[in-house]
Amino acid sequence: MAPENWISTFRHGVHPDEHKEGTESLPIERVPFVESYILPLGQHIGAPSVPVVKPKDRVQRGQLIAKPGGFVSTALHSPVTGHVTALANRRNAMGDLVPCILLEADPYATQRFEPRAPVDWRALSSKEFVDQTQMAGLVGMGGAAFPSHVKYVPQEGKPVRFLVVNGCECEPYLTCDHRVMVERSDRVVRGIEILATKLGAEKTVIGVEQNKEDAIEVLQAAAAGAPVPVEVAALKVKYPQGSEKMLIDAVFKTEVPAGKLPLDVGMVVNNVATIAALADWFDHGRPLIDRVLTVSGPAVSRPANLQVPLGTPVRAVLEYCGGLKSETRQVVMGGPMMGSPLSSLDVPVVKGTSGLLAFTDADVFDGDTYTCVKCGRCLDACPNFLNPCMLAKLARAGRIESMDEFYASDCTFCGSCSWACPSGIPISQLIKVARSAMAQRKRKEVRQ
């Protein structure tokens, strides 16, 4: 099942306009430090982190400020040198009040991160390696924000054959992974060396879409000099190629069974930025304290790729980019296909924030909706080969219990169906609402 055909892709999916031309060649800039930072304790999937600092405590840049709150949880580090102002609830991107550590930067500090000596990662046992990664605060930077170390736990009978590095960045507008690959290919390859060695992978494949030719070239050059076997797979441009199961299908022509993980077919998938951050941790002891994101969209004055300290308020990032045009009606955190709409600009950038996009009313979909004409375009779009039309119909009719017959649980909310629907039906949104209603109902049943 080696990758044979490089210009391959998965089946179905869609191809929205890419809109990457505005930022794809802009080098990563660092945003200046600001006065105050908001660090939610739950920036990842799983249990929230537990604070190890109190108000008024002084903190150094990169210092641990919250420890993992369980195994599926991760550490949190201070993005700045300064002091803790409070442990309090603040709103996150979803609009929920969540516990946060509030920091104030020290205006006089140099804000230099002091690297520590490289860790001899070859000597670490798997358990130590996993623990180390957890303490680095690493989470998936491809958007899911799943604590990375959990993926690295060896599992009985499921050896890792391939490490798959996800450089697809299939969402329109986003170019942050692209820039990371171009500018930090050495970090990516170093991370691959560490991870592939520790996981015992035979080979590593970096999946990159063909619209990032420069990244492919740079990575191929870097891969040639890598101490472990690395291949770069150029993939046809299509959304949602970056979804890990689609990526595996595109590269290896292997379907990860529904309800299973890539590990079940002998693979571990990580985003390029995650891999680079992993290298920084083992080489320099630099935890995850900032990330690269793309600010773009028609309502942004100066689109850019930025390296942003975690916890920076969105407003500050946008101000750095020259602010928003006055017709702005929608600001999205993440990509335009799966991101969350923001109701306030005071929410912070978190580990999973890959982009900040601003749109005017004219740019985002607000067309008339019609009833479904069963055109089948949503079926052709769905990478999971579901029947979105039927799911939406059942959801609309409130027949949530029948949705399982049509595998509602396999939906990844990629939004391809909604994008494709000529009748403007919010299909994935309907499925999402119905699925959470279903989950709620099940929880209630369990409780009773």
Added chain:
Amino acid sequence: MNNLAWIFISSLLVNNFTLAYFLGLCPFFGVSGRLVTAFRLGLANIFVMVITSLCAWALNTFVLVHAPYLRLISFIVVIASTVQFVEMVIKKLYPALFRALGIFLPLITTNCAILGLALFQTSRGYGLVEGLVFALGGGGGLTLALVLMAGLREDAELSDIPSMIRGTAMNLMIAGILSMAFMGFAGLFSSS
């Protein structure tokens, strides 16, 4: 087209029991809400029709030549009893089959498709084999209509049918359109 085949095609499609002769409308409208149920009901119907055809033939040949005036009463009583008896046998021998079909048997025995089958078979003077083919065609036709109807109704349930027509009126309209579509089979294998 030879006669047996014509009897079969005619009762299955051209003169479909339900859509052209209006026989068995009760199950057709009453039990066509769910596809699986409709299909099982259809199978049970075929089964009862075959028994009915046998009974009717036996009665016609051996009893009613002497007392034609007892036709109706004897049909209804004998068919009902035989079905009941067969039901008991199935229950003993094939419990699984019984669970799938059993609940429908009493319901079917009192519908007019069954009696209609016996009466038509008699009035057309069908013999044993012709009668059996007629029963298979008629039962098959009923099943076909039921299953099509059930599929359509399950889908229509998800539509925005206006409240003033939802229910029986809509089912009648669907049946009418189906019946119209079946007119396309007119004359199938009949001549030329």
Added chain:
Amino acid sequence: MKVSDPALLLRTAPFLRRNLTTPALMRDVIYALVPVIGASIWFFGVSAILVIVAATAGAMLTEWRFTPEGKGGAALADGSALLTGLLLALTLPPGIPLWMAFLGGVIGIGLGKLVWGGLGHNLFNPALVGRAFLQAAFPTVLTTWALHGGPSDFLAVRGANLAFPLLQGGVDAVTTATPLSMMKFDHNAVPAAALFLGNTAGSLGETSGVLILLSGIYLTVRRMFDWRIPAGVLLAAAIFSGILFLVAPDRYPTPLFTILSGGLLFGTVFMATDPVTSPLSPRGAWIFGAGIGFLVVLIRVFGGLPEGVMYAILLMNGATPLIERAVQPRPFGRGKHR
């Protein structure tokens, strides 16, 4: 620069949409119909215009009047009622009384669409429901074919076009036989070239094979319908009639005749492909198409009627829910075959 809070909207992802809307879809099919309409006017003159206007008027007035309050105008704007009316008109004989064409439009939209809840909810093809009703109500009129002609008798009103509503046409019209009825009753095949170009008797829109094919190619290229449906119809019809032809060439028509004659091409390109009433899934589309092709040949060759396209499509519309259940797409990561 300070950013003040804009009035942010809370829409949910995805925020982008393909720029193709349902009305655009309908419009494209209407464009594709233009050459066919042109041909019908060429062959049948003013009668064609009258019938088309009457049927579309019936369809659109019904849609406008009986769509639940407030939505009437909007419902017309999506163009589907116009399309239904046009398609219905193009399946009617040129000499039909106009009041019947109008009635067909009313029934097509009323019984074929509105009682189901309007656009997208109907399970039978509205245009064909209208036509099937007309054919069942007025079988003689619907099987009476006016002479085709050219531009020379453009202004001649054909058949019973002008009959007073609810009344018969009065004068006996000059009629002729369609290629199909000549085949069925006299075993007399019209040459393929005539069928292809369209100077034969028949419904308004069905006579010119070449224009229908062109429109079909246009729609296929624009991906306005699932190409598997026409492919299935034509393949099944060709194979089934081919087998019959091989068995008894003197009794049965050639596959080419089968495909080019009657409403098969028109029905295949414009009606079998109606997305609303055909299966969604690719395998379903094959089954649906093949079923139509098979039924058409069955009805034409063994049935009482010379033509069976309308009934074949309606019957397969009726079977569509069953087909859909039988061939749901297999979700990613579940089982071997897709």
Added chain:
Amino acid sequence: MAERDGGDIYREFAKGLWKENPVFVQVLGMCPMLAVTNSAINAVAMAAATMFVLVGSSFLVSLLRKVIPKQVRISTYIIIIATFVTLADFTLQALSPSVHKELGAFIALIVVNCLILGRQEAFASRNGVLLSVLDALGMSFGFAIALLCLGSLREILGSGSIFGFSLCGPHFEPWVVMILPPGGFFMLGAILLFFGWWKEMKAKRRDSVTGRVA
């Protein structure tokens, strides 16, 4: 059974005509109704035969209701009904062979008309003779009204005549579909649709009135 006054008696009769009309409201007896209503005269003959059977069997069943053991009641009802149907069959055959031919097997099929068995089970087996007969009469008239409605409408549209008398002159173009099977479904569907619309209109009017008061 408690004593009943005149109002009750009238109500037992009248309910079948409209409020509990067996066809329009309870949707019973569909098969014979759709099969024979392609002309008004057939509808009337069918209605008369049904009335004879229904009233006769209701009378007998309520008379015998205390004697018939529970376990065999249905069988007994069927025998009683079948008897009356056979009687009706022969009588009609003697009186009007042509109508009998038109109605064909459907006279015999009255046996399985659920309206009849339903009334025995639901009413005649629990009530006195007078009330049962009134109930049966009411239901029969309700059935007859529905059949006549359907039969006349189908005949007018389908043949341009009513009871065989031409209504619209010789040039009327009949809607043949109406006397064909689909027409039966459509016409009954249309009537029910009309009632649905009527009900909705009434409800809307009521709402708007009460809305203004509130």
Added chain:
Amino acid sequence: MSTPVSIGDGVETPREPGGARMIATLALAGLISGVAIVGVYELTLPTILANRARALKAAVLQVVPGSQTMKPFTLDGGALVEATDDTPVEERIYAAYDEGGNLLGYAIPGEGNGFQDVIELIYGYDPKERKIVGLQVLESRETPGLGDKIRKDAAFVANFDDLSVDPEVVVVKNSHKTKGNEVDAITGATISSKAVVKILNVTNDRWLSHLGEK
């Protein structure tokens, strides 16, 4: 619609207590209904038979013009003999005579598949001229307005008033009738027309060779 009740519930009950009474009830019901049915049967039978005979006779006399009386015949070992009461209906043909008792021809019933359903007809045959002299369709379910013209269209029926059977009768379309053995099809109902002719030919094959001059 039929209620979900089992009408056979009396059948398997005799083993239960009170079985005797149930059987007695059923038997009694059966007895009463038997008596009622037989009574009415006896009462109506003469009328019914007379009706049938009258209808048959009317048809026979109509298809053999000028005839006044008739007598049933059947085949016995290839020879034409007078039918007895036991002769099944489908084995009979009818000889028709004028008032002087002279044989005018035979009325022969036939049946076969039409466009929709079975067509039953009877036609008159004149063995002297070897011609069909009249035809009446007794039973058909052909489409009203189209197929039922085989019964109602005078022009079509007139085809059979003087129709040679040598050679076999054939159908021609569009009023192209030129020969004595041709029948003009009804426009729009070619199939029904052909069906009628096919029935004629099949029936002729069966009977004509036995109906030489007598």
